[in-house]
Amino acid sequence: MKIDRTTMELARFAAGTRFIDIPDDVLEFAKSLLLKTLAGMLVGSDHEASRKFAAIVRNRKLPTDATVLGANFKTSLWEAVLLNAFSAHASELEDDKFDRNGGGVSWDITVIPALVSLAEVHRVSGRQLLESIAVGLEVHARTNIYSAQHLALHCLPGAVGPAVAVAHLLKLNADQIANAMGLAMSAPANWEGNFGTDAHFYESAVQSMQGLIAGEMAREGMTGAGQLTAYLTDIVGEGKIDDNLILRDLGKVWEMKNIWVKKYPVCFANHRYIDLLLGLQKEHDFHVNDVDVLELHTSPAEDFCNRPEPTDVGGMQFSFQHALGVALVDRDVNFIHLEPEVLRSEKYQLARKKVKIVQHNDRSHIVNVDPAEIVVKLKDGRTFQGKRQWPVGAPEEPLTSGQVHDLFRKFARNVLVESKVEWTIDYVADLEQKTDIHDLLSELKNKF
Template sequence: MGIEAVGELVRFAVRTRLVDIPDDITEFVKGLILKTVAGMLAGSSMPAGRKVAEFVREVGGLPEVGVIGCGLRVPLWQAVFADAFLAHASELEDDRFRSGTSWDITVVPVILPLAEKLKLSGEDIVEASAVGLEVLSRTSQFFPQGHMGLTVVPGSVGPAATAARALRLDEGQTRSAFGLAMSGVPVSYLNFGTDAHYFETALQSLNGLVAAELSKHGMSSNPDIVAYLARLLGEDRVDAKKIVDGLGVQWQLRDIWVKKYPCCFYTHRYIDALLGVMKEEDIPSGQIESVTVHVAEGAAEICNRPEPQSLGDLQFSFHHALAAAMLDKDVNFSHFTEDKIPEPRFKEARSKVKVVIHPEWASTFAMDTPAHIVVRLSGGRELLREKRYPLGSREEPLTKVEFRRLFHKFVSGILEPQQAEYAADALSNLEQLTKEEVENFIKTITVVDTFV
């Protein structure tokens, strides 16, 4: 059954057309592309993003395609690597958590440079993105977050599906691309909060592209993803039927949660809960005596960082993210700069946040258990809130207007207002763009240089 399931997945990747994709899925895919472009633009202005931009600038090579937000033209492989790094450096990746992790930050950075090089239409971009996101969602659904200290396994098959589609590979070539990409780099929990975290996911994108290009040149492989995963996890934990059940009808990519704050996703439901109770009860930050965060033992513990010492620590700290929400009733890039580490008001607010870890809540997947917070006010009153799903999940979806609002929030100060509105319009109507309109759009987001 394993290899047969892979064959069905390959046929889906090659044959699916825009008319086969439900309208709501098309809209959601466009929303994810919009968010990821915002993340790449924002990532280009981050310290880690500047490092990778300088790296590809120094390596040089043929000026084939642009790098988003960097004012650079470099070879295709370098652009894909850099764009993927930038997409994650902003900490704006959109993730699925209720089963094995899948996300958009390794798929979208593959298709945009390919679209520029191959002169693809907007419809081509939407099709390739939808296919890649769905393949990634279905192949990565079995690997639990944090198993063996890793996540997103296999992480490069989805990007390979996107690249294969853009390159117009046939079923045999796409099958080979899946096998070549299968054992690509996983994501290590040890690297959360460091630049290596972004490096690993950028390699997943690059590996997918290289796998597709090698298969185009006749490279062979064994694409039995089911057997590969069964040997890692045990045969009882991998069900080939789940890879293809409802394929093309029940879209697993829709289970991806949309990030609204540039920090680790493990903090988001707690931020939503705190902002919600502050709004409902009209609570000024000065009245909050403490915020107690109750988390399950396991992956979320990586955000138990009461005294952050670096930018990465800030982005992976319950204490800092909730301090920002407490103080400013929002969480944005301005809160994640190294000058916030010693700032007295943030130090005081962070000291109000307590994390309680519950071993009895441990589960296979990191966010199977609801997020619990207790907000204690200066008068002794306690407010309890529980949030199972974040705003931006399938259960609490964002509207088109909310997607656009996030885009403008994250590109403010990077794109001029007119450029931002043009880009948002283009991506909101992506499937209607001609090849020439795609070329103009990509030029807009690649010629801007955040180094200036």
């Protein structure tokens, strides 16, 4: 079958791009995303759903090829990718790109888990791993520029970016990479109805594993219909896919640099509001007991986070009321705020009740188009308010490498001994000097 222009151009870009072609700032950003994803896989492995999924795989007694990060065992490569990608998302620490042109969404938690496990098995260099992360994320970002939110779907086709990343690490040629893209095309999308459930994590984990399988199949000469434009048009709708936008400035402008880095283990819809609240608290030094009402002025696109009474971990991660309530109490949102006893805590219950959602139906139905807005009304009559278009960690307010290191410390200390926290930061900072990254995953043992 004939391969279309968009698929072939992306495949040629992937096949032809080498370390020296990638700008230094892109490579440094790839390191930051790798470190953040490692943190997500580690802490996500302690999620109840991750533990259950790991037990299913462990009981199958598969070959011990690759590390299941944070679970302290090895399994077959495919299953290791599936579990690591599941944990990366279960932590809700995925870093997302919300496209400003087409409204689409892409992320790092499908590309990086596939690559680190494959790199462990094939004992590749840190330089090669960084190269494949950058290339895979770039293709993933570009193939998700359009929006499928009118269908309540995200990250469609979610396995194409991971497939390209894997194919690049396996050193496939352009034709083979195009076939890998075709083999990965019909992976599951992420459906909004699954937000806050374990299925949300499973969907993206399957995308990661399908990308790995597609790359390995293409290496063996197997074929797929490399018709990216036709596939997306058939699902999203006629006239909604712009090939020129997907390919614009390919290799010159790196779309993956527009990924937003997450700072809290909750849905990204919460982050701008949390940043606003913490900024106002720092400026005006008010506390939860001073607050009468905390109003969030939201858009219809964010309605999936209007959950005043969450009942489980997934509900807490997708609840405006919970995230802003704990931030109001503790001036932070961390994994301790996702424990079951937090739901039963009177102080957090009272804080949640202070959070009121004011939805403006005239605002956009695409996430993050309209600014986030909060109004804090104190009991003494004072009112503070603010608006924020972007969260801290977006390209407009990027985090430094040092701030990303601090995030890794904040999250990884939940599962790693202190010496391994600093060892990992130093290892990733010096990644391009490593000739064999086999020990990166195997050294990271859950201290519990």
